[in-house]
Amino acid sequence: MGYTFHVDLRGIVDLLSHHLYASPQVYVRELMQNAVDAIAARRIGEPGVRGDVRFESPTSTGDGTLRIHDSGIGLTEEQVHELLATIGRSSKRDDFGFARQEFLGQFGIGLLSCFLVADEIRVWTRQGDAPTVEWTGYADGRYEVELAPADRQRPEPGTTVTLAPRRDMEHWLDAETVHRLAALYGSMLPIPVRVDDLPVTAGPAPWETDPAESGLARRSRLATYAQEVFGFTPFATVDLAVPEAGLRGVAFVLPAPANPATRVAHRVYLKRMLLSESIEGLLPEWAFFVRCVVDTSELRPTASREALYEDSLLEQVREALGDRLRGWLTQLGRSGSQQLAEFLRIHHLGVKALAVHDDEMLRLVDQWWPFDTNQGRLTLAEFRDRFGAVRYTPSVDEFRQIASVAAAQSIPVVNAGYVYEAELVARLPDLDPAIQVEALSSTDLAAELEPLDPATALTVRPFLATAQRTLDRFGVEVQVNAFDPISLPALYLLDGDTALQMDLRQRQQEADETWTAILGSLTAGHDDRPRLVLNHRNPLVRQAIGVGDEQLTVLAVEGLYVQALLLGHQPLRPVDTAALNQSFLGLLGRAMAAGTEPSKSEPPSKSEPPSKSEPPSKSEPPSKSEPPLKSESESEPSGSEEDR
Structure with missing residues (x-):
């Protein structure tokens, strides 16, 4: 036995408001979409019909409701039952269920979006010479249909939709909000749209060209548009076109560097009605340095009409737009203009990302x-x-x-x-x-450094042994070479492979038993260590080699090691920081101790005894070979008790 699905309209409305549509504001877009499609349907049989769309805000209606009028094809009573009361049924599909390209809508759920802001929707519609039909839908799932009495017959074909606002949603229906939303979604429509007699539709679309408009005037118009819509004056503009998708548009090149990780969103119109201001995936990932505004007649929107359906046509469009931007860059490279150099200064990341896979862009990077x-x-x-x-x-x-x-x-x-x-x-x-x-690599460079001659290498061996013992605890290999510049005492060499092995060994020490075994398998057989290359041509290094004091040698080697780390912009581990402190304080202590020792280079002269009037100082004792001269008083020795 077969059964028919029942639909809880309240549940459907909750689904739309919380999971399908991003905001209640889309109800204005859906109302305009239905109105424009109705006019397009009427034009099929009556090509001369111009058509228009009018909003009346609560300011004009005076009863708190919002009304939208169109001069479209309208509906018969049978169509009202079939279409307005059936979720998912749309008149904009052909006999096989495919979307008809002349219409914006496809899914048969647009009118339901009005329940996001209204508890009651009233539709007043007439098709041709048929009588006017009145349909009233309620948020609880009920609806009523009746033929309008004689005094409420529409004077001409078309439809009027009236929304009675839900509690706390009245602000979505006020005149200012409706005008703003109608202008956002419908400013590019080829059909006149008004809100309380204020025009919504604007001048020429950005992608349009007028033979009477000069190139300078168009660039100025596009710059003004980019400033108003995207908030920047473009570095350059690139016209876009993909005939297979009925796509026209303009790419605006950002005047400042863009972060490749930032979400790139574009402004996309579907048959001149705004689909969304934040469409992603329209361009290849490398083209993060542009923002686009495009109009398309063939690309398919998702049910929410806030994104593009990912299909083979969208993939073709993405590739075609990427080719267009690539061609623009190539043209800049061929012209050799200053504009290309400035562009690369700003957006080199995007160009380099493209050049990784594109030979033409690689040539541009190579040359510029x-x-x-x-x-x-x-x-x-x-x-x-x-x-x-x-x-x-x-x-x-x-x-x-x-x-x-x-x-x-x-x-x-x-x-x-x-x-x-x-x-x-x-x-x-x-x-x-x-x-x-x-x-x-650093290993390759080490092989290029001049080795010591055998005699010098023999004299350096004791120092090298002490230096290696000193730096073993840091995991560093020490060698002595002769290289330029002479002013550089030591060079720290660490290539990428060695750095990886060091990091794995460090993690192995910190990991648990399981990870220790895993990391151990990765480091097995690898004992590469970074190198500290001491420069034998440097006077300080030669002095350290010949100092002959093991403790002083250790301090000197530690100091040279840390200095090489700093010169190589290497991070200091705790053990390196400790070595820095130890060598600095140790060398400073040795220097201060040497500065406070008694001077042995200038002993007192034996031929000149101390003066009678100036007793000998502690640092210059009287000579033992000659007794000190006595003063006039023989019983009073020269100098005080403290001096003696």
């Missing part, structure tokens, strides 16, 4: 974007022209460690440690297989 190098800021093309092969470091920290030393050894290096840059440099051979690219 300056990288940090130890020879100054240069584009990759300039770097190759001057030095041939491109050596680079994949992290900023490694570049800071080796930049000055590599420069002193005549090794030019590119800093590719910023976002996307290592991938871009590594992809250069994709443009031309003849381009030589090589990642330079």
Whole structure:
């Protein structure tokens, strides 16, 4: 035995208000959508009908209700029963259930959105020469239908919808709110819309062009629009068009850097009615440096009409719009204008993100974007022209460690440690297989440093043994080389792989038994340690090597180690901080102790006894070989008891 579903309208209204629509304000959009579709339906049979939409706020009606009038096709009594009283049934679908492209609505739930702000909806409608029908729906699920009496017949085809507000929702129906919402959703409609006789529809849409309008005038109009809608004056504007989706629009390039992680939302119109101000997924992810306003006739909205349905057509549109922006960037690169350099200064992240997968954008980055190098800021093309092969470091920290030393050894290096840059440099051979690219690690640089001659290495061995014992507790390998610049006493070298192993070993010490075993399997067979390379050409290092005092050597090595960490912009662990304090205080204490010892370099002269009038000081005792001269009183020795 079959049964029919029953629908709890109160539950449906709660579902719409809390889970489908973001705000009650959408009721104005749904009312205008139904009115515009009704006019479009009438024009199919009567092409000459102009049509219009009028709102009457409670200020005009005088009874607290809101009315919206349209000169559309209207409904018959049978259609009222079939469409207005059946949730999900829509007249805007064909015989096969597919949406008809000339209409905005598709889902048959638009009128229900009015229950978000009203307890009662009254519809007064007439189609052609048929009598006027009155339909009244209530929020509790009831509805009434009757033919209007003679004194309430509509003079012409069309529909009037009257909303009686719910308690505490009256503000959604006041004149100012209705005018604002009607202007938000309907300002671009080709059909005149008025609220209490105030026009809502505006001038030409941003995507429209007028042969009589000069290029300067259009740019000024678009700049004004972007300032009013998006809150910025655009760096540039790019016209968009995808005929397959009936899409036209304009992309406004942001005048300031954009955060790639920030949600990118665009303003999308469907058949010139605003769908939403915050549509996501219209452009590829890399195009976060633009904000778009577009109108489309073919893309499908979701049921809430606040997002686009993700289908193959939307994917094609996304790719086509990405191609259009890519073409605009390429055109800037070919013109070689100052505008491109300024654009890259602002939005290099977006361009580099695209260049990771796009050869044309990679060429643009190669020719125009300056990288940090130890020879100054240069584009990759300039770097190759001057030095041939491109050596680079994949992290900023490694570049800071080796930049000055590599420069002193005549090794030019590119800093590719910023976002996307290592991938871009590594992809250069994709443009031309003849381009030589090589990642330079700290280990590679260490191999380039000049070794000590055998005799010097032999004399350094005792010091090196003491230094290694000192730094074993820090997990650092010590070596002595000769390199430039002479002013640099020590170099701390830590490559990416070694840093990863150090981090895993540290986590292994802190983890529980299970994770210790897992991390142990990852670190097994890896005993790489960072290196401290002491510069034998540096006078301070040579002095430390020859000091001969083991305690002083330990303090000096610890001090040189921490200084190398700081110069390499490395974070200090607690053990490193302790070494910093110990070496500083230890060396300071030794220096102060040396400064307070009695001077042994200038003993008193034996040929000049102390003066009679000036007793000898404590630091200059009388000579034992010659008794002190006596004063006039032989019984009174020279100097006081304290002096003696």
